[in-house]
Amino acid sequence: MVKKTGKRSKKDYQGGSTKVNNGSQLKRVLENGEFAVTAECGPPKGADPEIVRKKGELLRGNVDAVNVTDNQTAIVRMSSLAACALLKQAGLEPVLQMVVRDRNRIALQSDVLGASALGIRNLLCLSGDHQVFGNQPDAIGVFDLDSMQFLQVVKGMRDKGVILGNDALQTSPDLFIGAAANPFADPKEFRVVRLAKKIKAGADFIQTQCIYNLDRFEAWLSMARDRGLTEKVFILGGVTPLKTAGMAKYMKTRVSGMDIPDEIIRRMEGVPKEKQREEGISICVETITRLKELKGVNGVHIMAIEWEEAVKEIAERAGLLPRPVFGEG
Amino acid sequence: MAFMITAEQKPVEEIREMIAPFKRILVLGCASCVAECAAGGQKETAMMASALRMAARMEDMDVLIEEMTIDRQCVEEFVIRLDDVIGSYDAVLSLGCGAGVQAVADMYQEIPVIPALNTEFLGETKGQGLWVENCLGCGDCMLYYFGGVCPLARCSKQVLNGPCGGSVDGRCEVDSEVPCAWQLIIDRLTGFNALDRLENIYPPKQWSKKQGKGPRKIIREDQQK
Numbered sequence: 174m175v176k177k178t179g180k181r182s183k184k185d186y187q188g189g190s191t192k193v194n195n196g197s198q199l200k201r202v203l204e205n206g207e208f209a210v211t212a213e214c215g216p217p218k219g220a221d222p223e224i225v226r227k228k229g230e231l232l233r234g235n236v237d238a239v240n241v242t243d244n245q246t247a248i249v250r251m252s253s254l255a256a257c258a259l260l261k262q263a264g265l266e267p268v269l270q271m272v273v274r275d276r277n278r279i280a281l282q283s284d285v286l287g288a289s290a291l292g293i294r295n296l297l298c299l300s301g302d303h304q305v306f307g308n309q310p311d312a313i314g315v316f317d318l319d320s321m322q323f324l325q326v327v328k329g330m331r332d333k334g335v336i337l338g339n340d341a342l343q344t345s346p347d348l349f350i351g352a353a354a355n356p357f358a359d360p361k362e363f364r365v366v367r368l369a370k371k372i373k374a375g376a377d378f379i380q381t382q383c384i385y386n387l388d389r390f391e392a393w394l395s396m397a398r399d400r401g402l403t404e405k406v407f408i409l410g411g412v413t414p415l416k417t418a419g420m421a422k423y424m425k426t427r428v429s430g431m432d433i434p435d436e437i438i439r440r441m442e443g444v445p446k447e448k449q450r451e452e453g454i455s456i457c458v459e460t461i462t463r464l465k466e467l468k469g470v471n472g473v474h475i476m477a478i479e480w481e482e483a484v485k486e487i488a489e490r491a492g493l494l495p496r497p498v499f500g501e502g
Numbered sequence: 503m504a505f506m507i508t509a510e511q512k513p514v515e516e517i518r519e520m521i522a523p524f525k526r527i528l529v530l531g532c533a534s535c536v537a538e539c540a541a542g543g544q545k546e547t548a549m550m551a552s553a554l555r556m557a558a559r560m561e562d563m564d565v566l567i568e569e570m571t572i573d574r575q576c577v578e579e580f581v582i583r584l585d586d587v588i589g590s591y592d593a594v595l596s597l598g599c600g601a602g603v604q605a606v607a608d609m610y611q612e613i614p615v616i617p618a619l620n621t622e623f624l625g626e627t628k629g630q631g632l633w634v635e636n637c638l639g640c641g642d643c644m645l646y647y648f649g650g651v652c653p654l655a656r657c658s659k660q661v662l663n664g665p666c667g668g669s670v671d672g673r674c675e676v677d678s679e680v681p682c683a684w685q686l687i688i689d690r691l692t693g694f695n696a697l698d699r700l701e702n703i704y705p706p707k708q709w710s711k712k713q714g715k716g717p718r719k720i721i722r723e724d725q726q727k
Contacts, residue, residue, distance in 0.1 A: 278706060301698075302667050303676045314659065322662035322706045337706065341622050355667030360688055363665065366700065370663060374703055382667060429668040431676030 180248065180392065191314050197236040197294035197349035198266045201499040202472075203378065203407045209472025210379065210493050211268060211409060212236045214482045216251035225251070225259045231481040235488045237496055238266040238295055240380070244275065247307025254284055258291045268351065269293050272301025277317040277343070278326070282336050285327055289346030298323045298349040318337040324352055325381025352376035352469065354408075356393035356433035368406075370377040378407040381473040383424075385456075387463055394469050403469030410464040412481050413476045415453035418442040454487055459469055461491040507535040507599045507624035508633045509542060511550070512618055518557060520616045524593035525564070529554065529618075530606065531571030532598040539633055541619055542597030544571040550597060551619060566591075570593040572590065575602025581609050588613060597636075639719065642713035647699055649690030654707070656683035 185491050195263065212232050212427060218222040232239050237258055238382045241317045243253040257267035267433045271281065288296065300320045304312045318326065326337050327350055352371040356364055390410070397403050397485045415421045418441035425433040430498040457475075473493070477483040490492050513519075521527055529551040537543025551569035558565045573662070575598030584606070588594075589716045595615045596603045599620040607615040623635035638655045644662075645652055654660050658676040665684030668675030672685040691697045712718070 236538070252692070300661065301591075303668075304660055305676055316660040317709065318706050319659070319661040319663050320666075321703055323704060327704075353667065358667045359669045359671060359682075360665070363700075367663075370703055374663075412599070429670050441682055497573055 176367045195290075196347060197238075199268065199295050200349040200498070202237045202497060205497070207407060207497050209238075209407070209473045209492065210236045210488055210496065211238045211240055212481065213240045213242060213474070213476040213478070214256070214481060215242050215245060216256040217251060218248070218250050220251065222259050223292075225256045226263055226482045229260045229263050230267045232484055234264060234496060235485045236475070237492065238268045239471075240270055240297060240476075243270040243272045243301065245302060247302045247304045247306060247309065247312075250478060254288055254293075257288065257293050259294050261401070264282050266295070268295040268297055270297045270299060271323070272299045273316055273318050273320055273323050274301030274304060274314055275312075276320055277315050278337055281318065281323060282326065282330065285291060285330060285346050285348070286342070294347060294349055294377070295351065296327060296348045297298065297353065298376075301351055307502055320352065320460070322368055324350060324371060324374040324376055326430070349377050350375050351378045351380060352380070354379050355382040355430045356384075356390050357382055358430040361393075365402070366395060368397055369400060369402055372402060372406045376406055377422060378409060378471075378487060381411040382430060383411045383413040383476060384460060384464070385437050386434050386450040387460065389432060391467065394467060398469050407471040409472040409474040410460075410467075410470050411474045411476060412460050412464075412487075413478060413488060414457040414480065415449070416480065417446070417449050417453075438493055450483075454483060454490070455485075457487050457500060458490045461487070461493070465491075473499070505715070506538050506627065506633075508539045508603070508622040508635075509536050509599050510622060511541055511546070512620055513596075514553060514557070516615075517550075517618055519556070521595055524614070526566045526591045527554075527568075527593050527595055528584075528587070528591040529567060529569040529595045530575065530597060531569065531575075532575040532596075532602050534574045534576075536597060536599055536602075536619060538627075538648070539625065541597075547571050547597050549565040550595075554595075562688050562713075569584055575599075575689060576605045577611070578605065581606055584610070584723055605623060640707070640709075642708055644704075647704065648687045649694060649696070651686045653683050655685065656681075656686070660707075662707065 194253045199209060213281060214228045241253045241256045244250055253270055257269045298320050304314050329335055330342060331345050331348055333341050336342060354368050358364060421433055421438050421441045424431050441449055442453055461473050464473055475484050475487055523652055527689050529547055531544050531547030532542050533544060540546060547569050548661040555567045563644050567684060572580045572583055575596060588610055593615050594602050594606060595618050596606055603615050603617045623631035624637050624639050629635050636652060640654055650723050652666060655660055657664060665682055671684055672682055674680040674682045691699060693702045
């Protein structure tokens, strides 16, 4: 059971410096040295709030926070901000994902303030999947800020109380700031440089691309450790349970920056179709077990795409339950 | 030509729909950029006029279609040459770029000027029949910082602090035919031993220099008489 949120102190809502407890449960879990668990919840292609609440219920008690995706794969869905507010009302801890694809700097900063006002305490700053992949291929890609600049702007809003251009805010947003990293993209040597830049820009935590190739992930992590980066940021390794061998092959060949070793594909193909989901979960649990042993990995981010039911079993089998509960400090 | 505006012809059906209400049409070519990219020069203008005449004849339509090409549709002193002939037509079909179409329209307020081309971009000629966009004309060149490769024109997400997570084997996730601009930038800067330039976080672009108050203008008093 997640702790029922009591009455918040006033300072929680006023944001400001990081010294003030910012009300993020995810931050408390990580700062207490617990191996954190987050999961992903994709908003529906429709206006029904019940779907969001149902997905939230599947995750309640099994994770520390729920990432809500922002029109992922550039397909129009219920807004991430609205879905986060619904989860928050239901007593869950949302991580608002925001992409720079659809909003210029005015809208981004405005939504950051709105998110904080709604009590959302975690924000993941992303580029977003390119619009050509989705169902609005004729849309303009805004990309007014890139994800790095967005991180820097949010950090400035929170820590200095200013927006881009240094105009002062009446009240700073109160947010635990996250960024993504893909250890499997090219150019390999530069991935860690970019991670360092994201930390410098403002990332408090990192959620990575799905990990299937652990050797390559460890090589990236060791470069990050060598640069002292794992001391400066919390890293949550991303995992996605495979549903079928077909999905594994599709992701390997069609999803850019996704590294799925042949051995994983053979494992999925090696079991009958009706057992493949189970095999996918087993692979996922084994990955988490290995991630838990790695110095510099502070948690796991489970992206069970349209399969939120799987999260509980994965968390249970990986020994991640029950989730810890911390007071508001 | 140091730089070039590129354009492509619109589908002939779209052009025929736009010119349908008119009986006396001047097909007007431009001998500059659009001639260079084989979209609206003298040769293409002749072919366009002849195709439209043939189509009109097939449908037994009584339409006068004549052609003419001037050196530059975007320069007033060349457009003025239409003064003597423009009265004979009730529409101009321009094979100039968007600037040319508007310059002609500006000069002859009473006559519709219809675009026959889709103006594309400020292009580099890569080879025979191949033009690529490497410059957005953003008004604030940053090529020095990026080793001579523009991330605004050449990165699909216009990332100034790249590469994003979609760069694989030097290719862009959006289209495997597209080289990743950030791989090119890193390769170039590595060659110059200047990779440390990328340790900086580049600030947000000043788009006011591209999209300011209305259309951009260059005023050079030293060039004015």
